[in-house]
Amino acid sequence: MKKIYIRCLGLIxxxxxxxxxxxxxxxxxxxxxxxxxxHTSVEDISADNHKVxxxxxxxxxxxxxxxxxxxxxxxxxxxxxxxxxxxxxxxKFPKAxxxxxxxxxxxxxxxxxxxxxxxxxxxxxIKDVSKTVNTIATFTVNGGVVNxxxxxxxxxxxxxxxxxxxxxxxxxxxxxxxxxxxxxxxH
Amino acid sequence: MKKxxxxxxxxxxxGGGYYAFKTYNKKHINVAETKAFIKITAADLFNExxxxxxxxxxxxxxxxxxVMGQVTSTDLSNAKEPQLLLKGNGDNGFIRCGFxxxxxxxxxxxxxxxxLLKGECKGMNSAEDLDLLADVDVVLSKCIIIxx
Numbered sequence: 001m002k003k004i005y006i007r008c009l010g011l012i013x014x015x016x017x018x019x020x021x022x023x024x025x026x027x028x029x030x031x032x033x034x035x036x037x038x039h040t041s042v043e044d045i046s047a048d049n050h051k052v053x054x055x056x057x058x059x060x061x062x063x064x065x066x067x068x069x070x071x072x073x074x075x076x077x078x079x080x081x082x083x084x085x086x087x088x089x090x091x092k093f094p095k096a097x098x099x100x101x102x103x104x105x106x107x108x109x110x111x112x113x114x115x116x117x118x119x120x121x122x123x124x125x126i127k128d129v130s131k132t133v134n135t136i137a138t139f140t141v142n143g144g145v146v147n148x149x150x151x152x153x154x155x156x157x158x159x160x161x162x163x164x165x166x167x168x169x170x171x172x173x174x175x176x177x178x179x180x181x182x183x184x185x186x187h
Numbered sequence: 188m189k190k191x192x193x194x195x196x197x198x199x200x201x202g203g204g205y206y207a208f209k210t211y212n213k214k215h216i217n218v219a220e221t222k223a224f225i226k227i228t229a230a231d232l233f234n235e236x237x238x239x240x241x242x243x244x245x246x247x248x249x250x251x252x253x254v255m256g257q258v259t260s261t262d263l264s265n266a267k268e269p270q271l272l273l274k275g276n277g278d279n280g281f282i283r284c285g286f287x288x289x290x291x292x293x294x295x296x297x298x299x300x301x302x303l304l305k306g307e308c309k310g311m312n313s314a315e316d317l318d319l320l321a322d323v324d325v326v327l328s329k330c331i332i333i334x335x
Contacts, residue, residue: 026319030283031265050268051285051326053312055319066314068326070248071285077215084249091248094240094310099317182264 025185027110027146028055032181034067038172045079045171047072054181056148061105063120065098065179087161093127100133108139115140120150126159137179146183151176216307218329221251223305229256229282233275236311236325247308253333254282254304258297268328269294273302275325283312283324286331293332306330 032052038045049071056063069090074080084090100122102108108116121134137150153174156163163171225247232254236243256273259281263269269291273282284306286294306327313323 028319029264030322030324031262031268031270033265033267048267050265051270051283051312051324051328053314053320053322053324057319062319064314064317064319066312066317066320068310068312070309071326071328073328076211077213078211080215081213090310091244094244094248095312095314097314097317184264 024059024110026055026057027183028186029053029181029183032065032067032179034065034180035178036072037176037178039176040170040172043170045074047074047080047083049073052179052181054148054183055186056102056105056183058105058108058110061102063098063100063102063122065096067096068094069096069126070094087156087163088127097125098133099123099125102137102139108141110141110146113141113143124154126154127161129159131158144185148181148183149179151178153177216251216329218251218305218307219331223253224250226253226255229254229273229275230277233280233282233325237276237280237323240311240313244310248310250308251305252308252327254284254306254327255301256282257301258299261294261297263291263294271297272324273304275323279321280323281325283326284330285326285328287329290331297332297335300335302332303334304330304332 030053031050032054034049034052036047049067051071052065052067054065069088070084072080072083074083100120102118102120104118108118116139117136118139119134120137121132123130124133133152135150135152137148140147153176155173156171156175157173232252254273259272259274261271266288268285269288270283270285271294273284275281284304307329309326309328311323311325314320
């Protein structure tokens with residue numbers, strides 16, 4: 001009888017511990033923000049996407065993103081049209097994806113509030129072209145929400161994005177991509 | 188003789204300039220004022236994308252659609268674009284509808300209700316090759332609620 005009691009207690013403790021300790025498992029978001037910013041002396045261009053799908057595995061460090069190119073909102077409708085129709089061909093290539101790894105994930109305590117940073121590297125795919133991207137990401141754990149921030153630069157030419165000569169001096173070769181996602185533990 | 192040519196050229200330049208200015212400052216599509224190209228159920232819209240994404244992209248991308256469906260949840264985690272999900276395939280497939288922040292107050296108490304909304308179709312966010320991203324969303328932006 002005592003054995004059964006101890007076993008039950010053990011099981012309850014494991015259950016309770018598993019519920020409280022969210023340090024493992026999958027953290028995800030469907031409402032992440034990604035901004036891209038192109039600066040030249042002629043013009044600054046900025047666009048935002050607020051429906052970025054992303055998730056990471058707090059144990060293995062695997063991190064993934066997927067977004068719709070057409071969901072980038074520009075201030076100017078004409079710019080948005082050119083971006084989609086002429087440069088990104090977003091009806092033919094609707095998504096951009098990232099598949100990578102948080103290399104220092106074991107040093108992040110997801111059950112404790114705090115700010116951590118780690119290198120993240122992986123493959124970014126745009127227009128069916130995949131290139132390696134490296135950056136340093138910041139993870140801020142606050143009350144169960146993990147905010148992830150990172151930025152890196154891409155050159156449109158690397159992804160077969162052809163910029164017409166007429167506007168070539170308006171679009172930077174170093175486009176800054178900024179990521180800001182609130183991840184929540186997936187139950 | 189020179190005068191009419193001068194006048195004609197001036198008009199041409201002015202007209203051209205006006206056209207260029209109007210094109211450059213073209214406004215974003217106004218969902219409320221644009222007639223929907225189709226009225227469809229959330230389940231049918233999802234199925235069309237799920238069965239042939241390329242065909243569905245050509246048909247729906249950048250178009251204004253009216254969608255009728257059951258709200259499975261509201262996702263207000265991003266204040267820049269409050270969102271709600273309509274039931275798609277009854278499993279991991281949804282219609283994800285993004286709203287402007289000023290529409291937020293109209294999004295209260297909608298859970299489980301069947302509603303009619305209007306928005307701009309952006310495509311299907313799915314990632315078969317990315318195992319952590321299991322949910323599939325057909326995405327609408329700049330949505331407005333028509334009936335709830």
